[in-house]
Amino acid sequence: MSLRLRLLLAVGAIALIALVVADFATYSALRSSLYKQVDQSLVNNRVPIAQNRLTGVVTCFRSAGGIGGVPTEGGEPPAPVGANAVPNGIEYAEVRTADGKVVDDLSCPAYVSNHAYTPQLPSHITGLTKQSDGTMAVYFTAASKQAGGPAFRVRVSGSTPTIQLAGSDQLVVAIPIGDQTSTLHTLLLIELAVSAAALVLSLAGGWWLVRLGLRPLEDVERTADSIAAGNLDQRVPGADDSTEVGRLARALNVMLERIEVAFSARVASENRLKESDRHLRQFVADASHELRTPIAAVSAYAELFERGAADHADDLPRVFTGIRSETARMERLVNDLLTLARFDEGLPIQIVPTELVGLGAEAVRTAATVGPQWPVEFTASHPVEVMGDPTRLRQVIDNLLANVRAHTPEGTLATVRVDQDGTMAQIVVKDSGPGMPSEEAARVFERFYRVDASRARNHGGSGLGLSIVAAIVAAHGGTVSAKSSPGDGMMVTVRLPVIPEAVELAETVETV
Secondary structure (H helix, E strand, O other): OOHHHHHHHHHHHHHHHHHHHHHHHHHHHHHHHHHHHHHHHHHHOOOOEEEOOOOOOEEEOOOOOOOOOOOOOOOOOOOOOOOOOOOOOOOEEEEEOOOOOEEEEEEEOEEEOOEEEOEOOOOOOOOOEEOOOOOEEEEEEEOEOOOOOOOEEEEEEOOOOOOOOOOOOEEEEEEEOHHHHHHHHHHHHHHHHHHHHHHHHHHHHHHHHHHHHHHHHHHHHHHHHHHHOOOOOOOOOOOOOOOHHHHHHHHHHHHHHHHHHHHHHHHHHHHHHHHHHHHHHHHHHHHHHHHHHHHHHHHHHHHHHHOOHHHOOOOHHHHHHHHHHHHHHHHHHHHHHHHHHHHHOOOOOOOEEEEHHHHHHHHHHHHHHHOOOOOEEEEEOOOOEEEEOHHHHHHHHHHHHHHHHHHOOOOOOEEEEEEEEOOEEEEEEEEOOOOOOHHHHOOOOOOOOOOOOOOOOOOOOOOOHHHHHHHHHHHOOOEEEEEEOOOOOEEEEEEEEEOHHHHHHHHHHHHO
């Protein structure tokens, strides 16, 4: 059963209960009011029987005004109702003993439309209570003895000021209540019709209100279907409403945002794992490729020695020189790989105040000594101090200058500049070499990356120098970037956070 149908049934049940209670209360109130009026009439109207003051005989008399009658001044009642008299009394009356026997067999019927009717009374009537007028009486409703006759409202009492009864005799007075019964019956029919119409209207209105109230839930359903289809950026509308559905929408949107963030983080983590796996495979493949060449060379020299170089003294220096060269090449490659592996594992570095201008000047002097064919210029405006490992930071500058020597022709001018930009120190190494496209310059810090896909090169190198630079700079909390274009050389910029005191000193120097 759907929620809409359950809500509609609940609305219908509540409306039905409310209507039944209202109808019952209205019917009961009117019935009580009508019966009280009839009961008051039974007290106030003249009883259609009279007791002769001389003989004590109780007789029926004809009502002069239609309800009861008035005895004569001498105590004689009006003429009794006879066979030829016009019956117009509307009250029933009799005197009976406590065990139900009618005294003198006298029973005055009530006439309705010229037909005599009498109530169906029980054989024994009990339960008389003291009334406000001081008499003992009881009221109840009784059916008619005659078929099709009206119901009666009956009052049973003891002696009255007009009728003095002997012992425990009882005076029974009854009035037909056909009009009251008809009124109540009409009211019942009206209540049934009105209640049925109200129930139908409430169900129709409830159906409309339920559809209107559940419309936001349909939006939630559509949003859920869209999210299930993969649209994680969808949100439930109506979150700004102050209703229960609005609060539900807000809660769902918060949950969806967290799910989206968690899913995005998971996707990013999976992508990082895939990328790491790809890098690892590429790293292993490149390392194997780099090691294969010197190993093959060493093997070739060993085979040449076995084939007779040992007997030819002129070949021995060439063989041993080649073995030492390839061994040194393998050693450099292994050291570079070990350095990168240590940085990947979070190699601890020595953090001390380090002055970059002096460090850069030493690196430039060393580069001029190692490769005098590549001139190097150094500029710095003022001392720049950072927190870092002097040995590793010196390695950064050495590797950048070695990269210039490895990938530019002789005579290429390189410029090293150390300065400060706000809270960051900058080491800029720029050469005037042939340069490369900008999309290739963005990848020079990848391990074993070379612009030449065939790996052919004029100078030695493992392709790990700039990767080591990037790892060292990242370990110091800095960044490194490369900018190049064909024919315009390449510029590498290293940015490192400076010591706060150094920032204040630089600001003072600039102010002066």
